Amino acid sequence: MRRFLRGIILNYSALAVFLLVGGVPLILAAVYAGMFALDRTNDLERVHNLGDAYEVSSISVNLIHELQVERGMSATYLASGGTEFSSRLDGQRAKVDALRADFELALSAIHSDSPFRSAFEQSNDLMALLDKERGIISESSATVSEAVSVYTDIIEQLIHQIDMTAVDDFSSLVHATVAFLRAKDSMGLERAAAARIATLGELTDADMRRLVTLATVQDMYFADFVRYDDDLLQSAYDRVDKAFETVKVLRLRERILSGDVENLRPVSVFADYTSRINLLHRIELELVDSLQTSVSAKLVETRGSLFRILTLFVVTLIFCGIMVWGLGRIKAGILSEIVSASKRMIDGDLDAKLPKAGRNQLSDVIRTIAIFRDRTREAQAAMQAVLDKEAEALASLREATEKGNERSARIAQDLERTAQSTEQLAQSVQNAVANTDMANGFAGEMRVKANEGTKVVNDAIEAMGRIRNASDKITSIIKIIDEIAFQTNLLALNARVEAARAGHVGRGFAVVATEVQQLAARSARAAGDVSTLIEEAAREVQTGVKIVEASGDTLAEISFGANEIAQLIETVTDMSRQQSEALDEINQATNRLDEEMRTLSSGRSAA
Structure with missing residues (x-):
């Protein structure tokens, strides 16, 4: 390696060598490091925004769940004329309001330039209709369908905003989570319809068609949920499909569809559906936690990538510095050899060895000194010959x-x-x-x-x-x-x-x-x-x-x-x-x- 570097120093100009070994790599490293660092910084900011967005999404999942419960209670309350869930509805509304406060607090943490902030703000604005609808429900002046429609719009908007966060490597998991949320929301609508049927004690054709439609929608969303080749999603679906709560809801659905609704108690129906919805909610939270874990891992990976890029740049900087320093030391060594050989020639040692010359200016100096040494040696030889002749002449003169x-x-x-x-x-x-x-x-x-x-x-x-x-x-x-x-x-x-x-x-x-x-x-x-x-x-x-x-x-x-x-x-x-x-x-x-x-x-x- 040292011989190779000596050859470079003796054959190319010093500026070209130092630019080639130190300047150009350093500039390229700085450019690429800047580009990658900027890209990783953007990724880091985007992942930060995603983390904040998924934090809001996690609160949104809980908010959706509690809104679904409040929607079912409100529908049952309206269907029963204010007799069912009259005492529990206020408590449920308090849970929803607490989650709304957490939602707004988490929303304020999202950067103002983030595209997710404006989307969640739309959902927050939509939830302002909820207070008005609650007053109408409390006065029992709203129909069940109207109340369910308001809740469903709010829930759909929240689910839609969660779906908007499906970007980069998290799109599959977000889409699967959204499909699971919509299947669960359909289950909530089915709960509201079943509780209303149990409250009225009759099954109309419209109710039957609605139940069948909601069941079909659930199957469609669950099918969309499991189409992603992911072990976590497959495991979640298996837990839902084989759970006791699912079996109870399926039996209850068959009983209602068969017309046997006279002896159904609305609270029991609501509780059976709520048990399965709670199961689905736990799985939702697991999916959201998995999403947040993935975001955290992505954040760590992005930070690590940024750190590796910066480390690589620093290492490149150090390497270029070492190379430049090494070249400087080698060049100083060559100059020291030239000076040492020149001093030895000054002291009379014309056999002093000079470094092998190349093609640059430093090599021209070496060749010039070598020519001076050879000519001095020739002059000394000629002078010695003259002295020998003079000695011979002096001997002849003495004789x-x-x-x-x-x-x-x-x-x-x-x-x-x-x-x-x-x-x-x-x-x-x-x-x-x-x-x-x-x-x-x-x-x-x-x-x-x-x-x-x-x-x-x-x-x-x-x-x-x-x-x-x-x-x-x-x-x-x-x-x-x-x-x-x-x-x-x-x-x-x-x-x-x-x-x-x-x-x-x-x-x-x-x-x-x-x-x-x-x-x-x-x-x-x-x-x-x-x-x-x-x-x-x-x-x-x-x-x-x-x-x-x-x-x-x-x-x-x-x-x-x-x-x-x-x-x-x-x-x-x-x-x-x-x-x-x-x-x-x-x-x-x-x-x-x-x-x-x-x-x-x-x-x-x-x-």
């Missing part, structure tokens, strides 16, 4: 950094060796500069000696030629040294560039370092050659001095050559100084580069 640290360490070692070689080359160049200074001193001395020894100038020319050749070689060596200095400068520049880029790429610096090392080696070799040549030049100078000393004639030429040699040596000295300064700068730059590489390598190791 590359470690390799770079190793390369940087190797470069630092190479730079350290290059710095050492450059320092050695600078020292060699400085030594060469010192030697050149010494050569310069020697050239000055040679110039002095040349001035003094003019003889050996000619011999010194050849030595000077050799010195010139050595000087040429020195010049080429100096050029080499200059080239080394130039390339070293370029390599130093490239080393600075590679040092700036060594954070990411360090391969180019190894090549630069190698070239610097090779150039340093070449510079060393060139410096060695310079030293050798300078030594040879010194030996040749010594030989030239000897020759100059020996050859004074050539001194002037030697002096001229010595000046040129001195100038060349000065030039070599200047160039050597410049080379030494350049090598010093290269050495300093190499040392700084070595320190930077060491610092960079230490920083990478720390990272």
Whole structure:
């Protein structure tokens, strides 16, 4: 049931669901309950009116019975000339008057809108003639037939008004009771006729026809009485038919019809008929009581039906309320599940289960949250993939950094060796500069000696030629040294560039370092050659001095050559100084580069 209600809530709009489950049934229940309640209320009012009417009918039955007795007494009184029932008639009239008062009191209890009230009021108005007729009877100025006719009209009117109450389920019982009343009234008329015949002591043809007619009417009404298929009516008829009073009346009727009326006493005849009429009256009262019981049962049934309808409406109201409340609880539960799942998704649980979506607005919310959850899961998966890639890239970068640290360490070692070689080359160049200074001193001395020894100038020319050749070689060596200095400068520049880029790429610096090392080696070799040549030049100078000393004639030429040699040596000295300064700068730059590489390598190791 709960699953069914959840399906309704998730597939139909809330207004339609609550109207379908609560509103429409409640409205229909209210409409039908109102209709049935109105109908049962009308039935209840009608049954109340019937109850009041049958209360009046019960009094009417007693009133009819007493009027029938008064009618018989009045007829006998008139027939006897005022001798019979003169003392009892007033008492009977008092009984009738008391019942008339009860009749009027019961009639006032009937609702003014009831159709039964006006009918009984007509009977009450008709009984106003009774007082006038009584005065005429007391004065014995009325005939028997006239008196009987007045009483009979009043009784017939009362019976007719009882017959008017034959409605709904009580019509059969009312009609049967009315038939029984009319049969009894016919019996009362027969009593009046028989008492009059006994009083007169003769039977006329008119009296015989009247008795036969009344007997036939009684049989007809009794036959109509028992035609209803009812056990109560059949039992009542059997009691009347088999009663001793009925047997006595039938025998008395046969005696009168046979003409044996001389020895009949009017009081005895009246008493025999009255005994049977009293029997019929008791049965009438039982029938009326049964009618009132049926009305009371109908009243209880109608009230019960009204109560059941109202109870059913209240139960329907409660049921609809429970259904609406249940639907509200189920909807609140679904909303709670949605909120709980949303909170879990906010906390990072993207596997939170949402209610199964249907086709209404609430289901649209569920689908929207589900789409948000799925897209968030996809975005998280994509982000995780990116993080995985970044982790892989970071690992690769770490590996590359470690390799770079190793390369940087190797470069630092190479730079350290290059710095050492450059320092050695600078020292060699400085030594060469010192030697050149010494050569310069020697050239000055040679110039002095040349001035003094003019003889050996000619011999010194050849030595000077050799010195010139050595000087040429020195010049080429100096050029080499200059080239080394130039390339070293370029390599130093490239080393600075590679040092700036060594954070990411360090391969180019190894090549630069190698070239610097090779150039340093070449510079060393060139410096060695310079030293050798300078030594040879010194030996040749010594030989030239000897020759100059020996050859004074050539001194002037030697002096001229010595000046040129001195100038060349000065030039070599200047160039050597410049080379030494350049090598010093290269050495300093190499040392700084070595320190930077060491610092960079230490920083990478720390990272």
